[in-house]
Amino acid sequence: MGFARACSVALVGVDGVVVEVQADLEPGVAAFTLVGLPDKTLVESRDRVRAAVVNSGAAWPQKKLTVGLSPASVPKAGAHFDLAVAAAVLGAAEVVDPDAIADLVLIGELGLDGRVRPVRGILPAVVAAAEAGYRQVVVPRQCAAEAALVPEVAVLGVGSLRQLIAVLTDAPVPEEDPPDGEGRPDPMLAGLLLPGAGLGTGLARGAEDGPDFPDLGDVAGQHGARRALEVAASGGHHLFLNGPPGAGKTMLAERLPWILPPLTRQDSLEVTAVHSVAGILPPGEPLVSRPPYCAPHHSATMQSLVGGGAGIPRPGAVSLAHRGVLFLDEAAEFSAKVLDALRQPLESGHVVIARAAGVVRLPARFLMVLAANPCPCGRHTLQGSGCDCPSSVIRRYQARLSGPLLDRVDLRVEVEPVTRSDLLGRGGRGEGTRAVADRVREARERAAARYAGTPWRGRGSAGRAPGAGGPVRGSGR
Ligand SMILES: [Zn+2]
Known part of the structure; x- marks a missing residue:
């Protein structure tokens, strides 16, 4: 008991790489360790996830909790792993069914109150998920239309962690306050x-x-x-x-x-x-x-x-x-x-x-x-x-x-x-x-x-060929 995995996407420029988020619960002194997260923003993720889970009405597991993001070699930055980390923790604690989240790709930042905040780079992240064979993504509600540009995946837009838990446990989905408009445009x-x-x-x-x-x-x-x-x-x-x-x-x-x-x-x-x-x-x-x-x-x-x-x-x-x-x-x-x-x-x-x-x-x-x-x-x-x-x-x-x-x-x-x-x-x-x-x-x-x-x-396609003057190798269009 006490293990679950979910997925998210790391962005390298405008390319995404699917990242697996694993959560493991063991008996022992309550602690929360995150591994595979070099970026400062991600370390802060730990506090956001804990507060968001508690403020969403779920109990925080009082055990030794380890969450890892892999592969470790992929540079990870940004706050958008929060949602996947929270889902994996809830899966390990069996608040939600671990099988229900194993093939989900979740992208979103969590507020301390449990709201899901919009993040940058949804489209390339969802494209990467689709290319890696995933067919279901969970994104911030404000980003659902952007995610839906990728026809291969089913998109669930959530306004809060509470809503996500409700969807995953087949409970009635609660209404949420309107979004606080954070995040964009810069x-x-x-x-x-x-x-x-x-x-x-x-x-x-x-x-x-x-x-x-x-x-x-x-x-x-x-x-x-x-x-x-x-x-x-x-x-x-x-x-x-x-x-x-x-x-x-x-x-x-x-x-x-x-x-x-x-x-x-x-x-x-x-x-x-x-x-x-x-x-x-x-x-x-x-x-x-x-x-x-x-x-x-x-x-x-x-x-x-x-x-x-x-x-x-x-x-x-x-x-x-x-x-x-x-x-x-x-x-x-x-x-x-x-x-x-x-x-x-x-x-x-x-x-x-x-x-x-x-x-x-x-x-x-x-x-x-x-x-x-x-x-x-x-x-x-x-x-x-x-x-x-x-x-x-x-x-x-x-x-x-x-x-x-x-x-x-x-x-x-x-x-x-x-x-x-x-x-x-x-x-x-x-x-x-x-x-x-x-x-x-x-x-x-x-x-x-x-x-x-x-x-x-031709050099027409909005921007000319590399090099000064020659035509560009292309698709033959
Ligand atoms: Zn002059």
Whole structure:
């Protein structure tokens, strides 16, 4: 008597590894030992689990209790093992049937009161469980819709440990208080994201749903830049917009995701997994279906750009822009180190974050838009000096964007200041997003047809091929 097992999932980047949680009860002095848990968060798990079990009305076993997570070699971080640990303990104590939890994958953090809190990374965790052959997962109620994106598994969303115990013992399931809203979205990262993230920017809906997205027709003038935007979207080319402040560079960049085609199902799942690990999926919209847009500020740190942080590493801007658009406004103002860090994802489509327990690899294949002022004051023009910046200062300023970075940018456009007649609409309103998006889609379909039957595919699929110029080996689509 006194042994039970349940499963959970450890996250390494956006990949999950199923972890077995074993609980063993032996006669002896009451004690609770956790093994296989290097991370500090996990050690705290012990106190949370004990309080949650007691506050859920179950008796805490007054015996020598040992809980182990295996395999030990998998780096484990995060608080989401709580639910599986609690289930294994309850199984060992025969509060619930050990057989009923043996093939369950449980993911969720416990509050001291026994409530189950939402956690980051549900989608990749459930994908991993499904791939390992598990067919039943238990997740925080707020995350049930996200877990349900994986059709192979049956999902049980629970609001509290009390509810889980009731389900496992065939007792009536008690009502719970509404969730306390902890966990997501992370306000620090939320500001980075516009489309698809539902953060009150008005950009969250699909282009098909109505006029609630930034329209390319709103951009006054800028015929050359608009054309470049379309070419960038069609061919998956990185773009450099050089021009004075107020010329509309940001407006142009913001409109790029909306002329890109919607994400394929596979790309949607990839992007959603990254955003899930970042903790920025908007409640009620579990699947990201539009190419994301991420515009980090030029004061961005290395970590916010490439990812990192304690516990489960948070994806940085380059990963949040995966399969979408990364916009670096005032690119020359970013630190040289940060700009240099872009070279790896531009080459390989992923970033590697070094951790104490090994390296974590996160996807980061994006379409990059750089924007810069021509000089520190911004008024310098190609035709002649519109400003008083000394030419040496101008040269130094422009040299801050390193050669290796600009070498990967196919399209460089001088964005001219907006003229009075443009603002007054004398040149007529430009084409809207929808018309341009249609042409982009057609161009990509033509490219796909051209590559059909070859091992190559076009660079179109939101983010271009690794290497400067060659097609990428792919699925032959
Ligand atoms: Zn100047």
